[in-house]
Amino acid sequence: MGEILLPLLILCPLAASMIVSVSAGRMGACAIGTVACTGVGISAVISIILSITLLSGPPAGVLQVTLWPWMHIAGFSADIAFMLDRVSMVMILVVTIVGLLIHVYAAGYMRDDPGIARFFGCMTLFVAAMLVLVLASDLLCLFIGWEGVGLCSYLLIGFWYNDPANTAAARKAFYMTRMGDVALLCGLLLLATATGSLRIGAVLAAVTNGQLAPSGVNLAALFILVGALAKSAQIPFQTWLPDAMAGPTPTSALIHAATMVTAGIYLIARLHDLFAMATPIMALTAILGTLTLLMGACTALVQSDLKRILAWSTISQLGYMFLALGCGVWQAALFHLMTHAFFKALLFLTAGAVIMRTGHEQDIFRLGGLRHAMPGLSAAFAVGASALAGLPLVTAGFYSKEMILSGVWHVHFGLTREWTLSGHPLWGIALLGAFLTALYIFRCVFIVFCGKKQGTSATGRTSRLMSIPLGCLCFLSLCGGVIEMPDTLPPLHLFSTLLDPKTPLSHADEPIWLVLAGALAPLAGLGVAWVLWGRATPVMHEIPGQAAIIRLARTGWGMDALYDRVFVQPFRLLTWLTHHDVLAHAITATGRLTQAVSGRIFQARTGFLDILSIWGSRGTGWMAYLLGQLDNGRVRWYAAWIAGGLCAGLAMAVLS
Amino acid sequence: MPAFSFNDILLLATTLFSVGLAGVLVRRNMVFMLMSLDIMLNAAALVFVGAGARWHDATGQVMFVLILALAAVETAVGLAIILCLHAHGRPTLDADTGNLLRGWNHG
Amino acid sequence: MHALALLAASVTVVGAVMVITRRVAVHAVLYLVVTLLSLAVILVMQGASFAAMLEVIIYAGAIMVLFVFVIMMLNLGHPDSAREKEWLRPRAWCGPGLLAAIVCAELLYCMGTFSGPARPFAPITAHDVGLSLFGRYVLMVELASFLLLAGLVSAFHIGRNRVGGN
Numbered sequence: 001m002g003e004i005l006l007p008l009l010i011l012c013p014l015a016a017s018m019i020v021s022v023s024a025g026r027m028g029a030c031a032i033g034t035v036a037c038t039g040v041g042i043s044a045v046i047s048i049i050l051s052i053t054l055l056s057g058p059p060a061g062v063l064q065v066t067l068w069p070w071m072h073i074a075g076f077s078a079d080i081a082f083m084l085d086r087v088s089m090v091m092i093l094v095v096t097i098v099g100l101l102i103h104v105y106a107a108g109y110m111r112d113d114p115g116i117a118r119f120f121g122c123m124t125l126f127v128a129a130m131l132v133l134v135l136a137s138d139l140l141c142l143f144i145g146w147e148g149v150g151l152c153s154y155l156l157i158g159f160w161y162n163d164p165a166n167t168a169a170a171r172k173a174f175y176m177t178r179m180g181d182v183a184l185l186c187g188l189l190l191l192a193t194a195t196g197s198l199r200i201g202a203v204l205a206a207v208t209n210g211q212l213a214p215s216g217v218n219l220a221a222l223f224i225l226v227g228a229l230a231k232s233a234q235i236p237f238q239t240w241l242p243d244a245m246a247g248p249t250p251t252s253a254l255i256h257a258a259t260m261v262t263a264g265i266y267l268i269a270r271l272h273d274l275f276a277m278a279t280p281i282m283a284l285t286a287i288l289g290t291l292t293l294l295m296g297a298c299t300a301l302v303q304s305d306l307k308r309i310l311a312w313s314t315i316s317q318l319g320y321m322f323l324a325l326g327c328g329v330w331q332a333a334l335f336h337l338m339t340h341a342f343f344k345a346l347l348f349l350t351a352g353a354v355i356m357r358t359g360h361e362q363d364i365f366r367l368g369g370l371r372h373a374m375p376g377l378s379a380a381f382a383v384g385a386s387a388l389a390g391l392p393l394v395t396a397g398f399y400s401k402e403m404i405l406s407g408v409w410h411v412h413f414g415l416t417r418e419w420t421l422s423g424h425p426l427w428g429i430a431l432l433g434a435f436l437t438a439l440y441i442f443r444c445v446f447i448v449f450c451g452k453k454q455g456t457s458a459t460g461r462t463s464r465l466m467s468i469p470l471g472c473l474c475f476l477s478l479c480g481g482v483i484e485m486p487d488t489l490p491p492l493h494l495f496s497t498l499l500d501p502k503t504p505l506s507h508a509d510e511p512i513w514l515v516l517a518g519a520l521a522p523l524a525g526l527g528v529a530w531v532l533w534g535r536a537t538p539v540m541h542e543i544p545g546q547a548a549i550i551r552l553a554r555t556g557w558g559m560d561a562l563y564d565r566v567f568v569q570p571f572r573l574l575t576w577l578t579h580h581d582v583l584a585h586a587i588t589a590t591g592r593l594t595q596a597v598s599g600r601i602f603q604a605r606t607g608f609l610d611i612l613s614i615w616g617s618r619g620t621g622w623m624a625y626l627l628g629q630l631d632n633g634r635v636r637w638y639a640a641w642i643a644g645g646l647c648a649g650l651a652m653a654v655l656s
Numbered sequence: 657m658p659a660f661s662f663n664d665i666l667l668l669a670t671t672l673f674s675v676g677l678a679g680v681l682v683r684r685n686m687v688f689m690l691m692s693l694d695i696m697l698n699a700a701a702l703v704f705v706g707a708g709a710r711w712h713d714a715t716g717q718v719m720f721v722l723i724l725a726l727a728a729v730e731t732a733v734g735l736a737i738i739l740c741l742h743a744h745g746r747p748t749l750d751a752d753t754g755n756l757l758r759g760w761n762h763g
Numbered sequence: 764m765h766a767l768a769l770l771a772a773s774v775t776v777v778g779a780v781m782v783i784t785r786r787v788a789v790h791a792v793l794y795l796v797v798t799l800l801s802l803a804v805i806l807v808m809q810g811a812s813f814a815a816m817l818e819v820i821i822y823a824g825a826i827m828v829l830f831v832f833v834i835m836m837l838n839l840g841h842p843d844s845a846r847e848k849e850w851l852r853p854r855a856w857c858g859p860g861l862l863a864a865i866v867c868a869e870l871l872y873c874m875g876t877f878s879g880p881a882r883p884f885a886p887i888t889a890h891d892v893g894l895s896l897f898g899r900y901v902l903m904v905e906l907a908s909f910l911l912l913a914g915l916v917s918a919f920h921i922g923r924n925r926v927g928g929n
Contacts, residue, residue: 071901071902071905072901073898073899073901073902074899634751634752635689635751635752636680636681636684636689636751636752639680639681640681640859640862643677643681643862643863643866644862646866647862647865647866647869650866650869650870650873651869653873654869654872654873660768660772660805660808660809663874664768664772665805665809666874667871667874668772668775668776668805670867670870670871670874671776671867672775672776672779673866673867673870674863674864674866674867674870675776675779675780675783675863676779676783677862677863677866678783678859678860678862678863678864679779679782679783681858681859681860681862681863682783682851682855682856682859682860683783683850684850685788685847685850687788687791687830687833687834687837688782688783688785688788688791690830691782691783691791691792691795691830692782692783694795694822694826695779695782695783695795695798698798698799698802698822701814702802702805702806705806705809705811705814706809708809708811708887709809709810709811709884709887712885712887713887714887714891714892714894714895714896715895715900716811716887717811717813717814717887717891717892717895718892718895718896718900718903720811720814720817721814721817721892721896721907722903722907724817724818724821724822725907725910725911726907726910727822727826728821728825728826728911728914729910729911729913729914730914731826731829731830732829732914732915732918733914733917733918733921735829735830735833736917736918736921736922737921738833738837739833739836739837739921739922740921740922742836742837749837749843
């Protein structure tokens with residue numbers, strides 16, 4: 001049965017996408033929403049059935065389906081093949097269930113938009129591409145899904161394409177991720193030439209058997225890491241994600257928070273055996289993740305746009321996952337990926353509802369006191385915020401963050417024989433990040449929902465279609481984490497045992513203050529946020545923007561300006577130069593100059609040497625003129641030059 | 657015994673190639689230039705097929721098929737460009753007038 | 764050499780020469796069709812019946828029809844024919860013709876050194892070509908499909924601009 005269900009899982013959203021796109025203008029908004037939700041809903045049901053089948057089988061059971069051979073040539077073969085194991089099972093559950101909730105919400109949110117058919121066509125296509133990505137058992141097939149989600153992301157960021165700013169944001173996201181894709185493709189080609197196949201199992205077996213030289217493994221891991229960094233908006237590719245908030249809010253929730261940006265984490269978790277062989281790359285992953293989580297948290301602290309705060313918070317949380325991957329606890333990264341998908345989707349959807357009801361006001365300082373006007377949304381946002389901050393025991397975020405922190409504490413990188421890197425400083429920064437996370441998200445909560453009422457007033461009601469998904473996500477954000485607990489609490493390891501039955505993740509010797517510190521940091525953040533922004537007369541209404549460092553942080557640490565200087569401006573100059581045909585101008589100018597100089601010399605002196613120099617300079621002038629005549633833009637002359645070159649080349653071959 | 661030896665094929669292909677080259681260089685009308693290019697491509701394809709027959713290898717005809725694809729693309733794009741230029745009100749199909757970027761010389 | 768082979772080869776060359784010397788574009792297209800058909804005859808004599816078939820169907824069939832359509836749409840008239848005559852004066856001929864002749868002579872000189880024992884004649888069937896094309900050269904097929912797709916997109920784009928320009 002699985003052989004039929006697995007392709008059907010991908011086919012359902014794809015078919016919904018086709019129906020919705022083809023029917024543009026012929027179906028009502030309601031019908032379009034129904035078709036899209038049905039498509040994703042069927043695949044959610046199928047993924048639950050498949051998961052039950054998989055879990056009732058043997059622990060290492062894998063469902064393999066090869067649809068058709070793609071290409072078989074000497075030394076290389078690739079198939080369109082899918083594989084369901086426990087890692088991809090977690091991913092399909094997250095993608096389809098969170099995707100379904102967001103689709104239901106979007107059916108209410110986008111009801112009045114004229115481009116709703118285009119919107120749902122892209123969204124369902126995205127779900128299909130994401131499922132291809134997570135189910136592919138061949139890295140080349142995975143790459144198809146990887147590019148497919150990138151395409152849908154581009155289309156949806158630029159969804160309201162009448163505003164040039166939106167299309168610019170879409171192009172930026174496209175270019176930034178494309179740079180990573182080139183690196184990823186290089187890594188895949190490296191692996192393909194070394195192992196002759198891109199089937200994930202075969203590649204990992206070849207790597208662990210030592211078929212690849214260590215330098216080759218390091219290089220391949222580095223390339224794949226760069227691809228993952230770009231997809232997941234980590235340093236140095238983080239600039240595209242805040243701008244990607246130009247898209248509709250359900251898009252931000254589904255693509256730029258819950259699923260697509262986690263594709264990089266999934267890829268590295270999928271290839272963790274390869275990365276385990278490349279210790280320097282693991283250390284690099286951990287360090288970049290740490291830097292990103294700290295930077296994202298600091299930037300989120302000074303933003304004033306609600307969606308941008310959430311975007312920077314996504315970057316920061318993805319940094320946690322990269323830190324976990326770098327420390328080898330990929331189970332923790334996937335666990336955090338799952339809980340993050342729940343609470344970040346909740347936060348985005350709630351923010352979308354708030355923004356919609358306040359007349360598209362995204363500045364948190366113009367919102368305020370919304371607690372009374374929309375109690376349900378305030379409660380939902382508070383739940384999402386506490387899960388993001390990881391308030392102890394009651395939220396899902398606590399357990400996943402705790403799992404990452406304890407994994408980081410125990411890690412030890414043996415880079416070379418003398419030089420080792422302990423995980424303790426990374427743990428310290430991650431703890432600081434947890435404190436900052438609680439601080440920035442509760443700043444947002446207190447300013448938007450508590451305090452005095454500001455100018456904007458809320459209108460209307462949140463429709464049933466939008467509030468039901470919010471309720472489900474609230475439940476998941478609160479209770480989705482109890483399947484995995486630290487050892488000091490009841491040692492429950494459902495999730496990590498599920499992923500890897502052979503080597504369950506357990507740290508029985510963990511000191512109790514480790515868990516305590518992880519629990520207290522968010523509480524401290526909450527307390528400080530309350531003191532600063534929460535009380536009736538807040539200490540600080542707005543972080544003063546005068547300090548240079550805050551202004552810098554507000555613009556994302558000037559990375560955009562830096563990239564503009566380093567990459568965009570030189571490229572613009574180059575295009576300007578080629579557009580104005582500078583070479584021809586330079587040649588002509590040289591010729592004119594030498595002719596002018598020779599004229600001057602002729603007027604001044606008439607000695608033999610002078611005449612020689614005059615004719616010399618005249619000669620160069622004519623030469624320059626002739627050179628200028630070479631690129632006269634006439635196709636036949638160019639053809640003649642090619643023929644002349646052929647003539648000369650043949651003559652040399654004949655005469656030699 | 658084949659009707660041609662490989663040497664004869666090479667002779668014929670060279671002649672065809674030169675005729676095509678002369679056509680590209682001489683004619684100013686872009687339609688004629690495209691036709692001459694097709695003659696040159698055919699000459700190259702003929703050498704491939706001849707070599708395939710000489711060494712009894714199917715690769716020659718594989719290359720012939722690929723050249724066919726190339727010729728189809730080249731002709732389609734070239735003719736589309738000609739139509740586009742013509743529709744933009746260019747008086748003649750003279751290739752020499754297309755020597756300016758962003759516009760053309762009406763002289 | 765076979766008399767038929769000699770005839771086909773001379774028709775090919777004469778047809779090619781006629782193509783590049785015609786004043787009226789439709790005449791040139793007709794001569795090009797003649798050239799391609801006689802080239803197909805030569806291909807059959809080489810034992811490449813599959814290639815000959817493709818030559819007739821795709822080249823002489825499809826591509827030439829493209830030319831005919833475009834010439835119809837261009838609507839060339841008497842002034843164009845006169846202009847062609849103006850452009851085909853000996854002054855315009857001699858330089859490029861000399862260049863082409865030199866290339867021809869050099870190529871002939873180069874290949875004059877080629878010799879080798881002839882093999883027994885055996886045709887290469889479509890079956891062999893197909894096996895080779897979709898076996899060892901399947902990546903080439905993919906590349907060719909990329910090329911065709913790129914051609915399709917660019918032809919479409921150029922054509923669309925033309926509509927927008929009017």
